[in-house]
Amino acid sequence: MTTEPPQPGPPAEGPGTGRGLFDKQQLDRCISCGFCLPACPTYSLTGDEASSPRGRITLMRALETGELPADDPTLAEESSYCLGCRACETVCPAGVEYGQLLEQWRDHQWSGPKRPWIVRLLTALVARPFLLRLQGLVRRHARPSGGGPADGPSLMLGCVERGLYPAVSRAALRLRPELNVPPGQGCCGALHAHNGDSATGKALAEELGRRLPGTLVTTAGGCAAHLAHHLGPDRVREFGDHLHREGHVPAGRVTVDGRPARVGLQDSCHLRNGLGVTRPPRELIAAVAEYVEVPGAGDCCGAAGTYAMLRPADSRAVLDPKLAALAEADLDFVVAVNPGCLRQLRQGLRRTGARARAVHLAELLALAEEDRT
Amino acid sequence: MTAHTERAAGRATPPSERTDTAAEGRTGELADALAALVGREHVRVEPGQLAAYARDATPLFHAPPDVVVFPGSTAEVAAVLRLATERGVPVVPRGAGSNLCAGTVALHGGVMLVLTRLNRVLEISPGELLARVQTGVTTAQLADAAGDAGLLYAPDPGSRTVSTVGGNVATCAGGLRGLKYGVTRNYVLGLEAVLPTGEIVRTGGRLWKDVAGYDLTRLLTGSEGTLAVITEVTVALLPKPADTGTGVAYFDSLADASRAVAAVIAAGVVPATLEFLDRKCIEAVEAFAGLGLRTDAGALLLFGDDGDPSVVAGNLSRIQEVCTAAGALEVTLAENVARADALLAARRCGLPALSRLGSLTILEDATVPRHRLAEMVGRIDEIAERHGLLIATFGHAGDGNLHPTCVVDPDDTGAVERAHQAFGEIFAAALALDGTITGEHGVGAAKLPYLADRLGDDQMALLRRIKHAFDPAGILNPGKLGS
Numbered sequence: 001m002t003t004e005p006p007q008p009g010p011p012a013e014g015p016g017t018g019r020g021l022f023d024k025q026q027l028d029r030c031i032s033c034g035f036c037l038p039a040c041p042t043y044s045l046t047g048d049e050a051s052s053p054r055g056r057i058t059l060m061r062a063l064e065t066g067e068l069p070a071d072d073p074t075l076a077e078e079s080s081y082c083l084g085c086r087a088c089e090t091v092c093p094a095g096v097e098y099g100q101l102l103e104q105w106r107d108h109q110w111s112g113p114k115r116p117w118i119v120r121l122l123t124a125l126v127a128r129p130f131l132l133r134l135q136g137l138v139r140r141h142a143r144p145s146g147g148g149p150a151d152g153p154s155l156m157l158g159c160v161e162r163g164l165y166p167a168v169s170r171a172a173l174r175l176r177p178e179l180n181v182p183p184g185q186g187c188c189g190a191l192h193a194h195n196g197d198s199a200t201g202k203a204l205a206e207e208l209g210r211r212l213p214g215t216l217v218t219t220a221g222g223c224a225a226h227l228a229h230h231l232g233p234d235r236v237r238e239f240g241d242h243l244h245r246e247g248h249v250p251a252g253r254v255t256v257d258g259r260p261a262r263v264g265l266q267d268s269c270h271l272r273n274g275l276g277v278t279r280p281p282r283e284l285i286a287a288v289a290e291y292v293e294v295p296g297a298g299d300c301c302g303a304a305g306t307y308a309m310l311r312p313a314d315s316r317a318v319l320d321p322k323l324a325a326l327a328e329a330d331l332d333f334v335v336a337v338n339p340g341c342l343r344q345l346r347q348g349l350r351r352t353g354a355r356a357r358a359v360h361l362a363e364l365l366a367l368a369e370e371d372r373t
Numbered sequence: 374m375t376a377h378t379e380r381a382a383g384r385a386t387p388p389s390e391r392t393d394t395a396a397e398g399r400t401g402e403l404a405d406a407l408a409a410l411v412g413r414e415h416v417r418v419e420p421g422q423l424a425a426y427a428r429d430a431t432p433l434f435h436a437p438p439d440v441v442v443f444p445g446s447t448a449e450v451a452a453v454l455r456l457a458t459e460r461g462v463p464v465v466p467r468g469a470g471s472n473l474c475a476g477t478v479a480l481h482g483g484v485m486l487v488l489t490r491l492n493r494v495l496e497i498s499p500g501e502l503l504a505r506v507q508t509g510v511t512t513a514q515l516a517d518a519a520g521d522a523g524l525l526y527a528p529d530p531g532s533r534t535v536s537t538v539g540g541n542v543a544t545c546a547g548g549l550r551g552l553k554y555g556v557t558r559n560y561v562l563g564l565e566a567v568l569p570t571g572e573i574v575r576t577g578g579r580l581w582k583d584v585a586g587y588d589l590t591r592l593l594t595g596s597e598g599t600l601a602v603i604t605e606v607t608v609a610l611l612p613k614p615a616d617t618g619t620g621v622a623y624f625d626s627l628a629d630a631s632r633a634v635a636a637v638i639a640a641g642v643v644p645a646t647l648e649f650l651d652r653k654c655i656e657a658v659e660a661f662a663g664l665g666l667r668t669d670a671g672a673l674l675l676f677g678d679d680g681d682p683s684v685v686a687g688n689l690s691r692i693q694e695v696c697t698a699a700g701a702l703e704v705t706l707a708e709n710v711a712r713a714d715a716l717l718a719a720r721r722c723g724l725p726a727l728s729r730l731g732s733l734t735i736l737e738d739a740t741v742p743r744h745r746l747a748e749m750v751g752r753i754d755e756i757a758e759r760h761g762l763l764i765a766t767f768g769h770a771g772d773g774n775l776h777p778t779c780v781v782d783p784d785d786t787g788a789v790e791r792a793h794q795a796f797g798e799i800f801a802a803a804l805a806l807d808g809t810i811t812g813e814h815g816v817g818a819a820k821l822p823y824l825a826d827r828l829g830d831d832q833m834a835l836l837r838r839i840k841h842a843f844d845p846a847g848i849l850n851p852g853k854l855g856s
Contacts, residue, residue: 028732028783032430033725034471034535038511047443047489047509048417049470050425062424074421091534093661093725 021108022064022101030057030096036088041300041318042081050078053088053098060105070108079109081314083307084194085269085300090276099274103198110196118309119195126159126187127204141166153215153242155179156208158223159187161339168219168339171366172239175248182212190226190270194305205230217242219362221268221338222305225275238271240337240361244280250368254289254333261332263364264294264356266301266322266345268338281337281361288368294329296322301336303344315344323348331356335364400439403462407442407484410452415490417441426467426485427478430532431819432735433789434475438465438485445490447565447573447604454602455571457484458846464569465850466598468509468537472544473724473736474817476597480852488539491604494518503562503579505607508539512546515608524610527554530813531721539603545595547813549717552771553645553678554611556813558594565605566593569844579607592839597815598850600843614679618689619646619713620706622696623670627651627754627766630672631747633699634770637676638743640695642688646677647771648720654767654778657726662719670702674770675720677713723767724778730763731780733789737796739803740812743773752802753777760791774812800826818852 036053037043049055056078062068063075079102086099110119141162155176157169173179188208193201209216209231216236218224224238237245254261263285271277278298285291302308302318326334326349334349334356336342345358359367404418417423418440427437444450457464463483470477479485491507494514498504499522506515512526512533519526529548530536536546542564547556563577577583577590593601624630630649637647650658651672659666666673674696678688693704707713719726728734741749750766753775757764768775777799781788800810800823810816810823825833840855841847 025732029728031432031725031728031734032428032470033532034430034469035532035722035725037469038513038534047487047492048422048425049487050417050422052425055425058425058428059421062421062427068421068424072419072421074419074424078421093722094728095661 019064019066022060022104024064026097026101027057027061027064029094030054031094032058033094035091035093036098039087039091041083041085041087041302042314045317050074051081053092056082056105057096057098057101060101063105063108076109076114079105080310083269083300083302083304083318085304086273087269087298087300090273103193103201106194106196107198108196115196116306116310119306122306123192123195123197123200126191127200141169150180151214153179153217153237154212155181156188156212156216156218156223156227157181157185158218158220158339159191161220165339165342165360168360168362171360171362172217172219174366174369175243175362176217176246179217180214185211188218188223188227189230190222191305193226194222201226202230209235215242219337219339219360221271221275221277222340224277225270228275233275238268238275238277238280238337240281240284241275241277243284243365248284248365250284250288250365252288252368252370254364254367256332261289262292262330263289263333263335264292264326264329264331265297265335265337266294266341266358267298268336268341269300269304271337272298281335284361284365285335288365289333292329292331294331294334295325301341301344301348303338303340305340308340308344316348319344319348323352323354326356327352327354333364334358335361337361396439403460403484404440406456407440407453410456411442411444411449415443415445423485426470426487429467429470429472429475429477431473431475431478431817432733434478434480434818436478436480436482438479439482441485441487443487443490447491447567450486450488450602450604451567451571451573453484453486454567454569454849457848458569458571461846461848463848463851464602466539466543466602468540468543469511469532469535471532471536472540472815472817473738474544474597474811474815474819476544476815476817476850476853478818480818483848486602488537488602488604491539495605497522497524497610499524501579502610502612503607504610505605506538508537508604508606510538512536512538512541519610520613523613525613526560526608526610528557528560529554531723533721538606538608542594542603542606543596543598544815545813547769547772547774549648549720549769550645551769551774551813552647553643558591560608560610561590561594561606562609563607564590564593564603566601566603568601569846569849573604574601577607581609595815597817597854599840599854599856600849602849614681614685616682616685617645617677617679617710617713618685618706619675619677619716620689620693620704621666621716622674622676622693622701622704623667624672624674624701625670627672627750628747629700630674631750631770633674633696633701634746635744636695636699637692638771640691642691642695644676644678644688644692644771646675646717648675648768649673649770650675650720650723650767651765653730653763653765654723654727657729657765658719658723660729661722661726662715664715664719666719667703674701675716677717720767724776727765727778727780730765731782733781733783734778735781735792735796736776736778737799738774738776738811738814739799739808740772740774741803741806741808743771745806745808746770746773746775749773749775749803749806749808752806753799756795756798756802760795762788762791762795764795769812772812773808797823816854821853821856824854
């Protein structure tokens with residue numbers, strides 16, 4: 001179904017040299033019907049065609065044909081303004097894989113000196129296994145272990161999550177002790193693929209696939225979608241999806257002041273829009289607490305990988321309506337299934353002084369194990 | 374550019390001839406003048422920003438404007454138009470750009486007037502059964518707002534989640550409920566619109582019965598942005614039907630399904646919806662929506678009705694009987710509302726879903742009297758075969774409104790040429806069967822070359838005189854109706 005992304009070449013210069021950047025079949029598949037417009041978070045903020053998926057594909061076409069020069073400022077701005085949430089893909093009857101086109105666009109847009117320094121720093125950090133090992137010494141994530149058979153499912157630690165939220169992998173292992181935690185794990189490459197280096201993103205995914213035999217279980221929705229694209233959907237499972245398929249039965253409930261906790265969910269865009277996983281996290285939450293469907297739970301939170309760092313004001317503009325909806329829902333916890341979303345929600349909730357706490361799905365379910373009622 | 378688009382584009386100047394230094398200076402000056410009217414942040418002049426506005430949903434038409442402007446009020450729209458008339462600059466009004474007739478492509482450059490900032494639902498009046506909205510509100514937003522008040526906005530274009538109410542009025546959009554409820558025209562009670570000279574007019578009002586004067590509301594409805602820019606719309610609503618029901622009948626061929634349509638109407642049943650899809654469309658829609666449709670059938674008929682539960686049930690069962698008698702392979706009724714909604718939603722995606730079959734998807738819109746539907750379907754098949762083209766057909770069978778859709782490889786210029794020839798023949802066939810060249814998409818630039826075949830020279834001349842009365846400087850959407 002998917003085709004090989006073209007290898008990034010040297011930066012294109014001048015009109016006419018954009019040819020070959022994109023998977024032409026994907027570009028041609030868009031018939032500009034505009035069904036994607038209402039799904040797009042940036043279009044809903046601006047009402048400007050250029051910041052819609054259809055408009056961006058029109059821009060990609062203009063780059064491809066040389067109608068726009070490679071250094072056109074709108075090309076740079078819009079490729080960066082897009083969150084890459086892929087909500088447009090779910091409503092596209094023509095089946096355009098916009099996420100793939102965006103990766104190809106950023107390969108061009110963020111090549112060489114045009115690469116944002118934050119992106120350079122982050123991708124350089126996470127691509128080095130010894131630095132990831134170092135993180136484990138500072139913050140204690142799930143320790144390498146051999147819980148299950150060697151070819152059984154492996155827990156992928158995730159390069160960002162193991163640094164920022166080591167408790168997540170500990171909670172995951174507590175819930176599923178049979179998961180292997182192989183040592184020497186690298187980065188899956190999603191960060192690279194989403195930030196203009198899809199060749200490295202692909203190579204890292206394949207390398208991780210070789211290091212972790214059997215099924216890869218990840219607590220990050222973004223990693224799950226990226227790995228599934230490169231290793232095949234059969235080899236990759238997001239943690240909630242994994243629990244669901246394994247028929248996980250919680251031992252207890254999560255309570256607050258003696259009553260069931262009110263818990264909402266923030267979908268991970270790539271999990272929802274890339275892999276279509278929406279029910280498992282909801283059902284798992286409902287099994288341990290009072291599940292509250294927050295309006296807009298499936299809309300992007302604005303974290304979008306490096307986006308919150310690269311474009312903080314825009315990221316906040318996307319998040320703000322969500323914070324209002326969360327406040328309205330009067331929650332005890334809001335669950336995320338991706339480390340970037342977790343960071344975004346924690347910061348936003350802190351900024352607005354909200355009562356709700358943001359936790360990862362694994363952490364919430366681990367709380368239920370403690371509260372055996 | 375193909376012969377067809379050259380012909381359609383008429384006097385369009387290629388962008389390459391417009392970008393000399395003097396023109397750039399003029400554009401810069403125009404942008405400054407517009408910025409003074411609407412604010413610098415609501416004006417776009419960078420080539421990339423303009424490129425995004427080079428297309429609407431019509432394939433093969435493509436031309437960037439010189440400036441894009443986003444007015445925030447009717448007064449700003451008026452100021453922009455006054456300026457454009459003074460300077461003789463073309464203006465193309467645009468909602469969501471989801472039209473399929475190149476109605477919002479700036480073939481002559483100039484100003485793209487984008488109305489998405491005018492997006493407020495101003496009023497829902499259950500007592501008067503009406504709604505008043507700004508032009509940039511989407512059809513779905515209007516329908517939802519009406520639904521929340523227990524009311525129905527009946528027009529139901531396939532692009533309802535995207536298209537704007539102003540755009541619906543400008544093109545007189547149709548849709549899936551046309552058989553029982555008609556098209557947008559039947560619901561527009563009043564308009565606020567700005568003439569190219571900058572005068573703000575209010576036509577019609579809030580009344581069902583009002584025959585004072587020429588019906589300018591109807592004249593502007595379907596005028597495709599060539600007479601005035603619609604800024605506010607008052608539409609009639611209906612009480613929300615108590616119940617809805619939907620069913621699917623499968624047939625060996627589209628011709629069989631067409632005969633069943635005639636039989637249904639002959640049996641005295643006028644349901645809200647009677648849509649058909651041929652085998653290629655069924656496959657494409659099924660690939661997108663995964664509803665479990667039978668892809669071994671040659672065609673399906675999607676029927677639906679709304680109203681009192683007993684009436685709905687009675688009508689659906691009558692349609693079931695008639696279809697069975699007309700040789701249906703199988704007839705099933707949707708067991709619940711969710712399933713019915715899913716079927717209708719899938720049908721709305723017929724066009725984009727078809728683009729899964731190939732990269733260039735050209736959809737057309739021809740209408741014939743209902744009793745000649747089977748004949749028209751036969752002619753389309755014959756034309757497609759003769760030109761060696763893949764033409765899938767779906768449409769609003771109950772209205773005799775067909776959407777033959779040709780899927781070709783855009784790099785195969787021979788095939789693109791043959792597609793244009795085939796569509797020319799399809800329109801001629803529709804006219805020969807007492808039909809028309811568009812039932813609901815409008816004329817735009819795409820169908821302007823065929824309009825005289827439908828209207829005749831006398832009406833064409835009258836159209837031009839009307840156009841001149843509204844738009845003496847000829848600035849509003851040139852290259853479209855009235856040109």
